[in-house]
Amino acid sequence: MNILVTGGNGQLGNCLRNAAKGSEDNYIFTDVAGDNVVRLDITDADAVSRMVKENDVKVIVNCAAYTNVDKAEDDGELAELLNATAVRNLAEAIKANDGTLIHISTDYVFGKEPYNVPCREDQKGTPTGVYGMTKLHGEQAIAESGCRALIFRTAWLYSEYGRNFVKTMLNLTATKPELRVVFDQVGTPTYAQDLADAIFHIINKRKMSGNEGTYHYSNEGVCSWYDFTKMIAEYSGNTECNIQPCHSDEFPSKVIRPSYSVLDKTKVKEIFSLRVPYWTDSLKRCIVNLKSE
Numbered sequence: 524m525n526i527l528v529t530g531g532n533g534q535l536g537n538c539l540r541n542a543a544k545g546s547e548d549n550y551i552f553t554d555v556a557g558d559n560v561v562r563l564d565i566t567d568a569d570a571v572s573r574m575v576k577e578n579d580v581k582v583i584v585n586c587a588a589y590t591n592v593d594k595a596e597d598d599g600e601l602a603e604l605l606n607a608t609a610v611r612n613l614a615e616a617i618k619a620n621d622g623t624l625i626h627i628s629t630d631y632v633f634g635k636e637p638y639n640v641p642c643r644e645d646q647k648g649t650p651t652g653v654y655g656m657t658k659l660h661g662e663q664a665i666a667e668s669g670c671r672a673l674i675f676r677t678a679w680l681y682s683e684y685g686r687n688f689v690k691t692m693l694n695l696t697a698t699k700p701e702l703r704v705v706f707d708q709v710g711t712p713t714y715a716q717d718l719a720d721a722i723f724h725i726i727n728k729r730k731m732s733g734n735e736g737t738y739h740y741s742n743e744g745v746c747s748w749y750d751f752t753k754m755i756a757e758y759s760g761n762t763e764c765n766i767q768p769c770h771s772d773e774f775p776s777k778v779i780r781p782s783y784s785v786l787d788k789t790k791v792k793e794i795f796s797l798r799v800p801y802w803t804d805s806l807k808r809c810i811v812n813l814k815s816e
């Protein structure tokens with residue numbers, strides 16, 4: 524089977540490349556630029572449609588997106604183009620070739636209404652910022668297209684690749700005597716390799732058919748960005764930095780982020796028989812890998 528991966532040079536794209544090593548399927552890794560990928564700009568509807576037809580693609584895994592949450596506040600048009608319009612291109616192209624779209628969305632589709640129980644898949648999206656709103660529009664574009672699709676909402680992704688919170692905090696806790704990190708935004712980190720392994724498992728075992736719909740996938744457990752930072756510092760041995768909790772309004776940012784966006788993973792675990800690692804166990808694995816680079 525031919526499987527097209529978009530955003531192949533991003534965090535999740537790279538982790539999917541690791542997961543798919545040795546697969547009997549033909550994975551085509553694409554991105555808008557960079558080495559080791561076939562060039563594909565997902566905002567170009569004709570190019571997407573040609574790529575799908577000429578390679579008889581039966582599954583698209585869309586790992587491409589506009590992911591700069593702060594910048595999106597001033598760059599709404601481009602965020603909408605990538606996170607919604609381009610998603611429609613992918614949905615229409617895969618529908619025309621009778622395939623399935625696996626799309627990645629975010630916990631930031633939630634948050635305006637303050638919850639204190641983990642968010643379920645059928646809960647109404649109430650984004651607090653432009654990024655979350657454009658990602659919600661992407662989900663809606665898929666529904667409107669009528670293509671076969673599985674949408675995985677995930678949260679707080681980190682990995683050995685690209686820019687992410689773990690790498691930022693490894694650097695800051697090693698170089699700053701003191702750090703203030705918000706403790707009033709609560710969610711769950713996700714090691715991108717765990718999500719990539721889960722997606723690979725679903726494709727490899729051909730579990731897409733009959734299981735179309737929306738799923739939540741993060742690591743297990745709950746923490747604030749402050750707790751996350753404390754564990755990053757502890758596991759990396761950066762014990763000199765004095766890490767203090769602060770409120771969101773003490774950390775300058777244009778965007779209002781969700782105060783609570785923990786995802787309920789009951790559905791994904793039941794349907795696909797997945798075992799989801801606890802967040803600190805995965806964090807330890809990633810830091811070991813980063814330290815051995």
Ligand SMILES: NC(=O)C1=CN([C@@H]2O[C@H](COP(=O)(O)OP(=O)(O)OC[C@H]3O[C@@H](n4cnc5c(N)ncnc54)[C@H](OP(=O)(O)O)[C@@H]3O)[C@@H](O)[C@H]2O)C=CC1
Nearest residue numbers: 530532533534535555564565587588590629677678679680
């Ligand atoms: N990062 C996170 O914390 C979270 C991410 N998600 C979602 O998970 C998915 C994967 O995220 P992640 O791996 O972190 O994303 P990254 O930002 O690491 O990767 C996205 C990739 O998409 C590429 N891209 C940008 N524009 C285009 C385009 N026009 N055509 C094709 N590719 C393009 C980027 O290239 P370039 O770098 O050159 O722009 C980059 O390589 C996304 O859908 C994201 O919304 C969900 C929850 C949390």
Ligand SMILES: Cc1cn([C@H]2C[C@H](O)[C@@H](COP(=O)(O)OP(=O)(O)O[C@H]3O[C@@H](C)C(=O)[C@@H](O)[C@H]3O)O2)c(=O)[nH]c1=O
Nearest residue numbers: 590592629630631678679680688703704705748774780
């Ligand atoms: C660096 C730093 C950040 N923070 C805060 C800012 C913010 O509220 C929180 C997280 O910062 P970030 O900018 O890394 O987070 P952010 O880019 O908002 O991360 C989000 O990315 C998108 C793509 C998603 O889909 C989400 O699931 C989520 O992972 O930590 C501090 O309080 N102190 C600090 O020193």
